[in-house]
Amino acid sequence: MPIIVNLDVMMAKRKISSGELAEKIGITPANLSILKTNKAKAIRFSTLEKICEVLQCQPGDILEYKED
Amino acid sequence: MPIIVNLDVMMAKRKISSGELAEKIGITPANLSILKTNKAKAIRFSTLEKICEVLQCQPGDILEYKED
DNA sequence: TATAAAATTATCGTTTTTCGATAATTTATT
């Protein structure tokens, strides 16, 4: 799937763990993991918004389109 | 809603109309319009992928997080 | 290396939302 979710870079920059991020954005660690490991097929803007807010970043820092 | 979908800039760059874009990404003009006018509450990565492919751009060119 | 903690994976059920189809309405263009 050519849309890649990459949270690792920003999480490292903000020095935040998966568990803490999950808590702060208000979703379960299980569901955050699905996002992190590119298992999700869609995302709610409300969730993307919370991620951007907590990580202090833009969608483009997290989502990448890779052709092919 | 602090996640903004802005297709207008890239559409202008590529000189493509809503109707043509809808056709090329394979969704109805009605649903593309919902995206364009920030009425959508989520997006499938398969749709985002097609948009990026047709407009030859990255998610960050289209999605913006505006706080507050 | 053993143990604990953290992260990932897996189910299940519910709720939310996309998306198609279609028609009506509004807006833009000529």
Add this chain to the structure above:
DNA sequence: AATAAATTATCGAAAAACGATAATTTTATA
């Protein structure tokens, strides 16, 4: 004014998020 394009509105069906929970795997730590 007439035509085309875009937006809005319904409705229903299919897809997927998400919570809750438990099991498994991975990572960290003593």
